[in-house]
Amino acid sequence: MRAAGQSEAAILGFLGAVDRVRRGARGFLPEASIEPVASLPRLADFQSRNPTEPDVPGDDALLRQLVVFKLNGGLGTGMGLDGPKSLVPVRSGATFLDFIVRQILHLRQRTGGEVPAFCLMNSTATRRQTLDALSRFSGLGDPAEMDFIQSTVPKLDPATLEPAVWPADPEMEWCPPGHGDFYPSLLACGLLDRFLERGIRYAFVSNSDNLGATVDLDLLRYFADQDLPFVMEVAERTAADRKGGHLARSLADGRLLLRESAQCPAADEASFQDISRHRFFNTNNLWIRLDAIRDLLRCQGGTLSLPLITNVKTVDPRDPASPKVLQLESAMGAAIGEFDRSAAVVVPRSRFAPVKATVDLLALRSDAYRVTGDHRLVLVESRDGRPPVVDLDSVHYKFLPDFEALFPGGAPSLIGCDGLKVRGRVRFEPGVTCVGSVEFSRESEGTGTVVAGVYRDQRVTV
Numbered sequence: 001m002r003a004a005g006q007s008e009a010a011i012l013g014f015l016g017a018v019d020r021v022r023r024g025a026r027g028f029l030p031e032a033s034i035e036p037v038a039s040l041p042r043l044a045d046f047q048s049r050n051p052t053e054p055d056v057p058g059d060d061a062l063l064r065q066l067v068v069f070k071l072n073g074g075l076g077t078g079m080g081l082d083g084p085k086s087l088v089p090v091r092s093g094a095t096f097l098d099f100i101v102r103q104i105l106h107l108r109q110r111t112g113g114e115v116p117a118f119c120l121m122n123s124t125a126t127r128r129q130t131l132d133a134l135s136r137f138s139g140l141g142d143p144a145e146m147d148f149i150q151s152t153v154p155k156l157d158p159a160t161l162e163p164a165v166w167p168a169d170p171e172m173e174w175c176p177p178g179h180g181d182f183y184p185s186l187l188a189c190g191l192l193d194r195f196l197e198r199g200i201r202y203a204f205v206s207n208s209d210n211l212g213a214t215v216d217l218d219l220l221r222y223f224a225d226q227d228l229p230f231v232m233e234v235a236e237r238t239a240a241d242r243k244g245g246h247l248a249r250s251l252a253d254g255r256l257l258l259r260e261s262a263q264c265p266a267a268d269e270a271s272f273q274d275i276s277r278h279r280f281f282n283t284n285n286l287w288i289r290l291d292a293i294r295d296l297l298r299c300q301g302g303t304l305s306l307p308l309i310t311n312v313k314t315v316d317p318r319d320p321a322s323p324k325v326l327q328l329e330s331a332m333g334a335a336i337g338e339f340d341r342s343a344a345v346v347v348p349r350s351r352f353a354p355v356k357a358t359v360d361l362l363a364l365r366s367d368a369y370r371v372t373g374d375h376r377l378v379l380v381e382s383r384d385g386r387p388p389v390v391d392l393d394s395v396h397y398k399f400l401p402d403f404e405a406l407f408p409g410g411a412p413s414l415i416g417c418d419g420l421k422v423r424g425r426v427r428f429e430p431g432v433t434c435v436g437s438v439e440f441s442r443e444s445e446g447t448g449t450v451v452a453g454v455y456r457d458q459r460v461t462v
Contacts, residue, residue, distance in 0.1 A: 001153065004174070007188035009302035010151035014177060017328045020308055022161055027308030029259045031268040034248040036277050037256070040234065042346040047218045059217050062202070062224055063107060066116040067195055067290075068215060069205040070100055071179050071332075072130060073123035073150050077317070079358055080399025084126040086208040087133055088355075088400065090364055091371060096355075097130065099211055101137050102375035107215060108139075116215065117200055119191065120147040120208070121182055148189040153177045155315060155325040164325045166315045173315070179284075180330030183293055184303040192294050203288040205332065211364070211377045212353035213285045219345065220287070229292035230342040232256075232333055233285035235352050237275040246278040247344055250337065256344060257337040258282055262309045280344065282333045283352040296338055304338065306330035349385060350378055358403040359390040362420075366411035380415060389419040396425040406447075426450060426462055 001011045076085040086096040094102075104118045118140070122130055127149060134143040152174045154163035166172045182205065186192045195203075202223065206213030223231050234247050245260040264272040271277060297304065309329040316322040336342045355361050363369070368388050370380050379387060397403045409430025414420060417434040424442030431452030439459040442448035448462030 004152065006151055006153075007185070007302075009184040009188045009297075010153070010177075010181070012301055013181075013184055013303035013305075014151075014153045014328065016303070016305060017177075017308055017330075018156070018161055021156075021310065021326070021328065025308055026310050027263050028265050029248075029257070029263045029307065030265050031271045033251055034257065034259065035251055037247050037249055037280060037344070040280065040344050040346050043216070043219060043348065046222055059221070060111050062217075062220050063111050063215075064113075064115045065199060065201045065224075066215070066220065067119055067200050067203050068104060068116050069119050069121060069182075069203055070208040071182070071205065071284075072097075072120040072126055072147075072208040073176060073179075074209070075123075075125055076400065078356065078398075079361075079403075080401060084130050085355070086126075087129060088361070090211070090355075090361070091369075091377065095133070096208055096211065097133055099375055099377065100208060101134070101140060103214055105137070105139065106374045114141055117195065117198075118146055121150050121179075121185065122147045123150050123176060124152065148185055148191055150176055150179075150185050151181045153328065155313075155327055158312065158324055158326045161326070164315050164323070166322070169316065175327045176329075178309060178329030179332040180304070180306045180334060182332050183297060183335065187294065187297045187302055192290060192297075196290055196294065201290055203290055204285070205288060206283075206285045207354060209356070210284070210352065210354040212351045213283070214351075214374075214376050216347075216351075219347075222345070223287045226343070228287075228341055228343050229289045229339045230336055231287040232258075232336050232342070232344045233283045233287075233347045233351060234280040234344045235283055235347060235349050237279055237281050239275065241281050242273040242275060244281050245331070245333075246272070247280040247282060247336075248278060255337050255340065256342050257307070258331060258333045260309055260331055262311055263307060280346065282331075283347065284333055285347070285351060286333060286335075288335075292339065293335070304330075304335065306334040307337070353377070353387075358397050358400060359392050361400075361403070362390050362392070362407070362411050363388055363414065366414035368414040368417070382415065386418075388414045388417045390414075391419070391421040393423050393425070397422070412450075424448060 072086050074085050089095050107116055131143040155175050157164050164173050204215055243261055245258055248257055248259055250257050311327040313327055314320055314322040315325045369377050371377055406427045412428055412432035412434055419437045420434050421439040426440050426442050426448045428450045429452050432450050433454045436457035438455045440450055441461050
């Protein structure tokens with residue numbers, strides 16, 4: 001790790017995780033050790049403003065004490081790409097990164113300076129292309145001052161816990177240690193201290209592929225007024241969220257905690273997936289007091305002993321026949337358990353709109369969403385908070401180049417669509433409108449074509 005340029009804090013944290021595994025830890029949080037969270041404050045309870053009303057006094061002062069972080073280390077490998085996911089076009093040629101920067105510049109129009117601050121956590125794989133893209137924006141500042149690099153750690157041989165070896169592609173021997181690495185990497189690069197020296201006290205952190213995660217001034221004011229060290233935005237779980245991580249409370253110390261699926265023992269799976277018992281999930285939109293996290297890091301030698309996540313994968317993720325490896329990770333949201341006065345706030349589902357696959361991208365590109373004056377991408381009002389459910393044949397639509405070829409004229413109209421299902425290789429001409437629940441299928445070889453027109457509550461073979 002030293003030879004690869006990793007910080008001493010990253011090395012210390014990784015060796016600590018390896019030692020825990022060597023002593024038998026697997027990061028499990030049994031149901032018997034936690035209790036559900038019954039109720040939480042809601043953003044709607046203290047949402048005082050209307051976008052058309054004047055701003056609350058003091059908003060600008062709070063923005064001057066804020067830094068907005070975006071986690072940008074991911075490649076679009078799940079969609080067949082080898083570049084940063086944040087550079088995928090979302091709407092009218094604008095990428096995730098374009099939207100994010102426009103949102104920052106919009107906020108800066110009201111403060112009249114280079115605040116709120118803006119920073120990315122990149123990986124070595126995303127940094128160059130991302131900084132090149134940032135250089136197109138005038139008035140944003142020096143791109144070289146707007147990022148830091150997350151750590152990278154060895155994948156492990158599950159039997160020996162020694163670093164995995166894969167001569168066919170040595171880069172495959174390494175992996176990121178999860179976004180819990182955000183904290184030690186931010187301290188190690190010196191940015192944490194520099195932000196504090198500039199009078200920046202508050203941080204808002206979210207994933208770069210979640211365009212619903214914007215700076216909400218009511219949340220910022222709540223965070224500041226309550227003088228909290230850490231606030232997690234959570235949303236109510238639905239049946240679609242059964243397998244995702246949830247919020248709970250530790251019986252040992254009463255603190256809030258985050259339990260991911262990999263931390264759930266097999267015997268507790270039914271309780272984990274019971275959305276009436278564990279009602280809230282982590283959106284990974286987090287509000288953090290920089291001085292609080294700095295003090296905690298310094299007390300622990302520059303790293304945090306966050307709950308362990310152990311993932312068994314193949315050394316080459318594209319080759320299921322390659323040897324198994326153990327990847328040791330931690331979740332950024334798990335830091336909620338590091339403070340006595342951490343809190344969580346229930347936010348609308350609109351603040352959680354990540355793009356994990358092309359099905360998510362198709363919905364965002366459609367007319368079911370609109371772009372606001374402050375450069376947010378939101379569901380149109382007639383949708384009443386319900387996004388269209390898109391189900392595309394993964395054989396033909398999983399990878400972005402194939403997806404783009406089958407929607408050459410852009411997304412069909414989905415503003416009145418409850419569900420769109422596509423099976424087989426189907427190409428959509430421009431001018432297709434889907435209303436209600438619509439299914440298209442191609443049952444023979446070759447490519448079927450959906451011609452322009454309105455399709456309402458029907459199944460169509462093409």
